[in-house]
Amino acid sequence: MRVAQLRRFGALIIAAMVLAIPAWSGAAAEDGWPRTFVNVDGSTTEIPKKPERILSTSVAITGPLLAIDAPVIASASAGNGTFFAQWAEVATQHGVENVWPAGTVDLEAVYAVRPDLIVVAASGAGSATDQIDAFRQVAPTILVSDGNETWQELATQLGKASGLEEQASAAIADFDAYVADAREKITVPEGTANIISFHGPGRPNQIARAGGAHASLLTALGFTMEDPDPAWHTQANNRGDFVWAPYENLVDLTSQTTFLLQVDDSKAAAFLDDPVLANVPSVRTGQVYGLGVNSFRIDPFSGREIVDGIVAKFGK
Incomplete structure (x- = not known):
């Protein structure tokens, strides 16, 4: 086969490959999914699509998630089996299911609520790091720190994981404005x-x-x-x-x-x-x-x- 013919043949192959790329692949790249989240321990988690059903395994993380309007469908509670009083009513309004008290984990409940993202705290009474491999058999699972960080820092991280960066920034700005007004x-x-x-x-x-x-x-x-x-x-x-x-x-x-x-x-x-x-x-x-x-x-x-x-x- 002559060189010119080879070039024409190669061009046809490339054109066919381009036409064969699914239409959704360009859209996925355009809106930022899938994305890679860097966990607090340095590992990474790939999140294939914007989460619609988030399970929070730590009651300390649920407040910031609710503040950025994340789609929390279930959460662990405090050691006494209740949500934190400051946002319990908001959780009820959003239909957040109470899956287990801090210090325990119910894997059957994890499967039952069908999460597409699971959030785990790296430390504290609500940490469930010993179950993180089991969680990852169900859904993409991220590990965040809720110890020394402010809720603003945590909300920023959660915004990146859930595709709610704008909502996180807005929640932080609203809170900062509230504090500034109070100072006066x-x-x-x-x-x-x-x-x-x-x-x-x-x-x-x-x-x-x-x-x-x-x-x-x-x-x-x-x-x-x-x-x-x-x-x-x-x-x-x-x-x-x-x-x-x-x-x-x-x-x-x-x-x-x-x-x-x-x-x-x-x-x-x-x-x-x-x-x-x-x-x-x-x-x-x-x-x-x-x-x-x-x-x-x-x-x-x-x-x-x-x-x-x-x-x-x-x-x-």
Whole structure:
């Protein structure tokens, strides 16, 4: 066969191959699917299409998913078998099924809800990393961190996995605007502030670090946050959000204002009336407040509750 004929023959083959490419392949590339998600452990997960049925295996992740309008069809709950109170009503409105409490996994429920994306937390009471291989037999499964990250950082990652980047950005912008508006409405007390999960003697008392989600929220409201000494930490792994401190170290805190996690103002008396803490500056000034009953985990729902509580306390 002559060279010219070979060239014409090759051109016909290439043309036939182009015509044989399915019409959907160009559309899939155009709208970004499939896409590869980089998990927190460095592995990757291919997500073939935009998810329509998401299973959250950690109750801590479900709040940010709901905030970006992700199609959550099922979620694990807290250890007591209930959803977090700050978004439980929203979950009910969306028909989110409660599949199991933290600390357990029901693989039959995984198959029953027919997810097309499963989200797993890398740590915490709701982590189900030991079942991740089983999950991946059912649907694409991603692994995210919900420890030191803010809900905004988590929402950004979840937006990438679900194709809801715009919704994630909008949710973050709306929340930031809400906080900025609240800052203009309050008069911040003089001096520094700290945040404590108070349990008394015999147990660690978590103190929020300046770079963590809780302290960052109060910083955005205009407070100057005290950073606890990392050397007080009693756990094996250091964290960027909290120091697990012995009860005795609470007397070394210097802030004039203290906020207590998971309680309202009615429960502040336990801290104010503790005789060992009588000389703590915030006790001497009487400036000890509950941060809110849903304040332990900050998501966009509990975050707004905290902001509203701050405005109610310190409004101009």
